[in-house]
Amino acid sequence: MENFTFYSPTYFAFGNGEENHTGSYIKRFGGSRVLIHYGGGSVVRSGLLDRVKKSLEEEDISYVELGGVKPNPRSGLVYEGIELCRKEHVDFVLAVGGGSTIDSAKAIAAGSVYDGDFWDYYQGKKVEKALPVGTVLTIAAAGSEGSPDSVITKEEGMLKRGATGEGLRPKFSVLNPALTQTLPAYQTAAGITDIMAHLFERYFTNTENVEVTDRLIEGLLLSVIHEAPKVIADPDDYQARANIMWAGMMAHNNSCGVGREQDWGSHDIEHELSAVYDCTHGAGLAMVVPAWMTYNLKHDVNRFVQLAVRVWGCQMDFQNPEVTARAGIRALKNFLRSIGMPLNFGEIGAKEEDIKKMAHTSCYGNGRKGTVGKFVRLGEEDVEKIYRLML
Amino acid sequence: MENFTFYSPTYFAFGNGEENHTGSYIKRFGGSRVLIHYGGGSVVRSGLLDRVKKSLEEEDISYVELGGVKPNPRSGLVYEGIELCRKEHVDFVLAVGGGSTIDSAKAIAAGSVYDGDFWDYYQGKKVEKALPVGTVLTIAAAGSEGSPDSVITKEEGMLKRGATGEGLRPKFSVLNPALTQTLPAYQTAAGITDIMAHLFERYFTNTENVEVTDRLIEGLLLSVIHEAPKVIADPDDYQARANIMWAGMMAHNNSCGVGREQDWGSHDIEHELSAVYDCTHGAGLAMVVPAWMTYNLKHDVNRFVQLAVRVWGCQMDFQNPEVTARAGIRALKNFLRSIGMPLNFGEIGAKEEDIKKMAHTSCYGNGRKGTVGKFVRLGEEDVEKIYRLML
Numbered sequence: 137m138e139n140f141t142f143y144s145p146t147y148f149a150f151g152n153g154e155e156n157h158t159g160s161y162i163k164r165f166g167g168s169r170v171l172i173h174y175g176g177g178s179v180v181r182s183g184l185l186d187r188v189k190k191s192l193e194e195e196d197i198s199y200v201e202l203g204g205v206k207p208n209p210r211s212g213l214v215y216e217g218i219e220l221c222r223k224e225h226v227d228f229v230l231a232v233g234g235g236s237t238i239d240s241a242k243a244i245a246a247g248s249v250y251d252g253d254f255w256d257y258y259q260g261k262k263v264e265k266a267l268p269v270g271t272v273l274t275i276a277a278a279g280s281e282g283s284p285d286s287v288i289t290k291e292e293g294m295l296k297r298g299a300t301g302e303g304l305r306p307k308f309s310v311l312n313p314a315l316t317q318t319l320p321a322y323q324t325a326a327g328i329t330d331i332m333a334h335l336f337e338r339y340f341t342n343t344e345n346v347e348v349t350d351r352l353i354e355g356l357l358l359s360v361i362h363e364a365p366k367v368i369a370d371p372d373d374y375q376a377r378a379n380i381m382w383a384g385m386m387a388h389n390n391s392c393g394v395g396r397e398q399d400w401g402s403h404d405i406e407h408e409l410s411a412v413y414d415c416t417h418g419a420g421l422a423m424v425v426p427a428w429m430t431y432n433l434k435h436d437v438n439r440f441v442q443l444a445v446r447v448w449g450c451q452m453d454f455q456n457p458e459v460t461a462r463a464g465i466r467a468l469k470n471f472l473r474s475i476g477m478p479l480n481f482g483e484i485g486a487k488e489e490d491i492k493k494m495a496h497t498s499c500y501g502n503g504r505k506g507t508v509g510k511f512v513r514l515g516e517e518d519v520e521k522i523y524r525l526m527l
Numbered sequence: 528m529e530n531f532t533f534y535s536p537t538y539f540a541f542g543n544g545e546e547n548h549t550g551s552y553i554k555r556f557g558g559s560r561v562l563i564h565y566g567g568g569s570v571v572r573s574g575l576l577d578r579v580k581k582s583l584e585e586e587d588i589s590y591v592e593l594g595g596v597k598p599n600p601r602s603g604l605v606y607e608g609i610e611l612c613r614k615e616h617v618d619f620v621l622a623v624g625g626g627s628t629i630d631s632a633k634a635i636a637a638g639s640v641y642d643g644d645f646w647d648y649y650q651g652k653k654v655e656k657a658l659p660v661g662t663v664l665t666i667a668a669a670g671s672e673g674s675p676d677s678v679i680t681k682e683e684g685m686l687k688r689g690a691t692g693e694g695l696r697p698k699f700s701v702l703n704p705a706l707t708q709t710l711p712a713y714q715t716a717a718g719i720t721d722i723m724a725h726l727f728e729r730y731f732t733n734t735e736n737v738e739v740t741d742r743l744i745e746g747l748l749l750s751v752i753h754e755a756p757k758v759i760a761d762p763d764d765y766q767a768r769a770n771i772m773w774a775g776m777m778a779h780n781n782s783c784g785v786g787r788e789q790d791w792g793s794h795d796i797e798h799e800l801s802a803v804y805d806c807t808h809g810a811g812l813a814m815v816v817p818a819w820m821t822y823n824l825k826h827d828v829n830r831f832v833q834l835a836v837r838v839w840g841c842q843m844d845f846q847n848p849e850v851t852a853r854a855g856i857r858a859l860k861n862f863l864r865s866i867g868m869p870l871n872f873g874e875i876g877a878k879e880e881d882i883k884k885m886a887h888t889s890c891y892g893n894g895r896k897g898t899v900g901k902f903v904r905l906g907e908e909d910v911e912k913i914y915r916l917m918l
Contacts (some may be wrong), residue, residue, distance in 0.1 A: 139543065140541050145534075148534070345769070378528040
């Protein structure tokens with residue numbers, strides 16, 4: 137285990153009806169003039185936005201609104217939000233939505249109190265200062281509700297890039313599993329896949345002696361795998377959604393990732409898919425992660441075996457452990473397929489002829505210097521071969 | 528799963544040498560005039576206290592000192608600390624030691640800014656305000672380093688009681704596993720037992736649909752059980768100590784206990800043992816927990832079976848699940864014995880004739896109204912029978 141610091145000061149309010157206390161949480165963290173940021177229809181249609189507004193009014197908190205966030209949130213709306221915050225003297229940004237809305241809100245919060253172009257932060261500059269952010273989460277997914285990270289796509293060139301810094305971490309997050317019940321099954325499954333990918337990115341490490349974080353990751357995976365079929369079979373299964381939602385937070389607040397080198401290569405490889413084809417992030421990960429595993433299996437067969445045995449319940453082949461390792465990857469694929477996720481290029485309309493370019497952008501975009509990942513440092517040719525495994 | 532809030536804002540600095548940055552953490556959280564609170568010999572002898580002082584001096588932070596904390600910390604020293612803090616205008620309390628020192632420091636921090644008797648807090652009054660507290664941990668145990676709780680023994684009548692409140696939660700905690708290497712094996716084993724007990728208290732619940740927290744608890748138990756024999760065999764095994772130390776934090780910051788009714792009956796039953804016989808808290812728990820399990824097994828056999836299969840690797844007896852449940856309790860006992868913990872009254876000098884009185888105090892002390900625990904609400908007679916299982 138390596139030395140580390142761990143800091144997760146976000147206040148979580150979890151459960152049915154908690155959004156009705158949003159105003160009191162904003163007050164607790166010093167907000168008085170709020171930008172409510174959200175996506176589109178369902179937040180409005182379901183009455184959620186009205187309930188949130190009502191809770192602000194009950195605490196005498198004033199607000200302005202900015203809707204229209206799309207999946208893979210764009211820089212254009214961020215610039216609009218920054219202008220609005222400055223004009224309206226906003227002192228708190230509230231995101232009502234999923235990972236995209238939260239990431240967009242974080243960008244606005246940072247950009248509003250920064251003299252330069254907010255995009256600087258997405259080109260490697262650390263975010264030191266931002267308006268406080270709170271969230272009312274409508275999808276169990278990104279973990280953005282407890283993380284100091286944000287991903288935005290710049291329209292010019294469709295560049296998808298990430299920023300990080302303590303300033304971006306939400307002060308509070310309201311997690312009501314019931315709010316996720318109206319999500320289409322495909323989005324629910326994509327969220328589940330994203331949670332699992334956050335765990336895999338931490339699991340595949342070269343750091344030795346990380347038993348406690350291994351076990352935490354495995355435990356979270358086991359619970360998500362156990363609950364996922366329930367929620368796909370019955371979208372109104374509140375309890376299954378509650379378990380998945382808390383797993384999503386724990387998967388990404390880094391309590392299970394501390395003290396170990398993490399990989400994040402699959403995310404870099406996926407980001408090109410969702411930037412180029414505008415596919416759902418989780419769906420892209422469903423394609424990338426098994427391919428990434430297959431390609432890197434020989435780097436540390438034992439780690440793949442451990443995952444196969446402990447998480448997928450595969451029988452250990454003591455004569456030939458690699459057989460068990462491969463059984464684990466097959467189990468993952470079967471699982472992803474069973475919840476309706478794509479595994480191949482054709483399913484999201486991706487094209488073989490784009491592979492070379494995407495492999496290049498993966499390895500050289502966002503300030504990278506020719507490789508992605510840390511478990512194995514993958515170059516352009518490796519990434520190309522991984523994309524080819526998805527054909 | 529029930530509704531809940533989760534808030535764990537303590538900043539953790541984890542790893543070898545981190546104590547040398549203590550001064551900078553105090554500064555980060557606004558301290559300038561510090562009370563350094565500690566126990567006795569080893570903190571001084573090992574040079575740890577000097578290293579901590581040096582790091583404060585490097586940041587131009589002044590300090591006063593108060594040593595002498597004993598296991599099962601006493602109210603007398605707390606009063607002394609409160610007086611010292613007021614006289615010296617202390618604005619930050621730093622605990623250097625284990626759970627007892629931290630708990631004592633928390634009591635001082637709360638009492639210093641309270642007009643009444645600090646003991647009010649240990650009789651049920653919620654702690655709203657306290658001086659900020661930081662810790663440099665020397666034993667992986669109580670989880671007090673990240674919790675809003677404190678337990679103090681009042682000398683008058685040897686009453687051992689707990690207080691709680693956000694004000695008591697440390698702003699930062701330095702966790703250097705190497706600092707625990709000088710601990711005697713017995714104390715190390717008691718710390719391990721305490722961590723496991725914190726997990727069991729959360730595990731045994733009547734709340735349904737708690738898969739994710741079940742799996743987190745099981746994961747932490749599995750890692751502690753895996754690492755414990757290593758550290759007992761080789762006290763200098765830094766990596767094993769590191770895994771246990773992080774498990775100890777995660778076991779008690781409540782991320783694995785949210786949304787479920789928790790029990791805490793074993794702690795109430797144990798507190799009488801350590802108050803009356805001054806035994807180490809963890810050693811007392813080693814005796815109480817298996818007895819508690821044996822007594823309550825029939826309340827929910829499936830839950831004991833789940834623990835036995837998932838954590839202890841017991842073979843499932845599908846014809847007679849209770850056989851598996853009992854095998855799990857035996858496995859726990861064997862484990863505790865293997866790390867040198869007591870299982871019976873005689874081993875800590877406890878006496879049968881004290882049972883009736885202890886059972887009464889367990890159930891009626893600290894504001895309780897005749898029962899302990901929630902998984903099963905145990906009355907005086909039940910507790911008496913549990914003590915008798917330890918004879």
